[in-house]
Amino acid sequence: MQATSQRPKILLTRRWPEAVETRLAASYDVTLNAADTPLTEAELAEAMRTHDALCPTVTDRVTRAVLTVPDRRVRIVGNYGAGFEHIDIAAAREAGVVVTNTPDVLTEATADIAMTLLLMASRRAGEGERELRAGHWTGWRPTHLVGQSLSGKLLGLVGFGRIARATAKRAEAFGMRIAYHSRRPAPDMPADAYFADLGELAERADMLSLHAPGGAETRHMVDAALLARMPAHAVLVNTGRGTLIDEAALAEALAERRIAAAGLDVYEAEPRVHPALVDLPNVVLLPHLGSATIEARTAMGMKVADNLGRFFAGEPLLDPVG
Known part of the structure; x- marks a missing residue:
């Protein structure tokens, strides 16, 4: 679903609330994981080569191998969630990849x-x-x-x-x-x-x-x-x-x-x-329902969108990690 414009390309590894997807689509070329199932390490690594931003969730293991792929294009990992134990923050720092999260909204x-x-x-x-x-x-x-x-x-x-x-x-x-x-x-x-x-x-x-x-x-x-x-x-x-x-x-x-x-x-x-x-x-x-209200899940996505907007505009980030 990518367009041919020069807008930044971002990958959402899972489906997000409709209001957030709509907002992101207005500013970026958005790739949606229509299957809404966890991506493999190989798929995440390939996304690092073909997109400008990766937007993972807790279900994605953003490992050192993913963050250090040759010909990496991704410059920011906009995590959908407050916790970031699934992301190798040290490897991201070494690779020069910015990581953000979504505190305070859940x-x-x-x-x-x-x-x-x-x-x-x-x-x-x-x-x-x-x-x-x-x-x-x-x-x-x-x-x-x-x-x-x-x-x-x-x-x-x-x-x-x-x-x-x-x-x-x-x-x-x-x-x-x-x-x-x-x-x-x-x-x-x-x-x-x-x-x-x-x-x-x-x-x-x-x-x-x-x-x-x-x-x-x-x-x-x-x-x-x-x-x-x-x-x-x-x-x-x-x-x-x-x-x-x-x-x-x-x-x-x-x-x-x-x-x-x-x-x-x-x-x-x-x-x-x-x-x-x-x-x-x-x-x-319970199946990890902690943030599962439409208000919280939408606010999480909007936090990611805010951080992406600041990053691509060259402005200070709201929620940098590491």
Whole structure:
């Protein structure tokens, strides 16, 4: 669908909201991945030779091999998303390829999903819906699918950035108490809400919600040892990065009821989900819906468009990475 003009050529590796695609088409020669499936490393590498900008998503592995192809034409990678662990930032820097992301526009939507998971996991809503749809529900009874209330519980937030704060605000409306773990204490929070040691927070919290960034430093921060420190009634929720959790260890802890429940929106090897998790009744599994509102997904695309516009106009970028 490329035109013959001299407008910059950009590749969208997945389909984006219509309003964003329309805006981009007005300024660029846009290649759309009509199949809307992940591109291979070879396809991404070829795109680096034939386009001026690559616009990937979390499903694309923009590796060193992709970024250093001979005769590379791409000068900017406009990432559709806030996280960029799927992009080799060091290789991009060395190759002179600019990378941008889309921070600040998916905070509210992701916090909504964190609360959705907390509610579903603690109230056993997923179990209930599956039972009803399967035709196994025999009617109300006092001991049926009894979960636990959020009110009065201590919610431990791992990471205390924008999404964690938005989650805390929602949780407080449900009567929850807030504690958090991060690299340093927040000056606007009570001193006793801060836990420098993640293990101590895990021991104290009734529910733990993960909002930390990905990367080597945080990989498997929730492992068998940390899970062993959580109370038996604890609920674990992850809307951060899939790599934060050792999924095999989590599946074992859930199967043995060493923690009560979990709710996950992200996974170690997306779109693959650890098979042991799939069969467990006490885990809620969502297909990475954190930013899946039309408002958030459109705003993400518009952020990319803003950064592309500034780049090709020779103006300072809004959201450079690295």
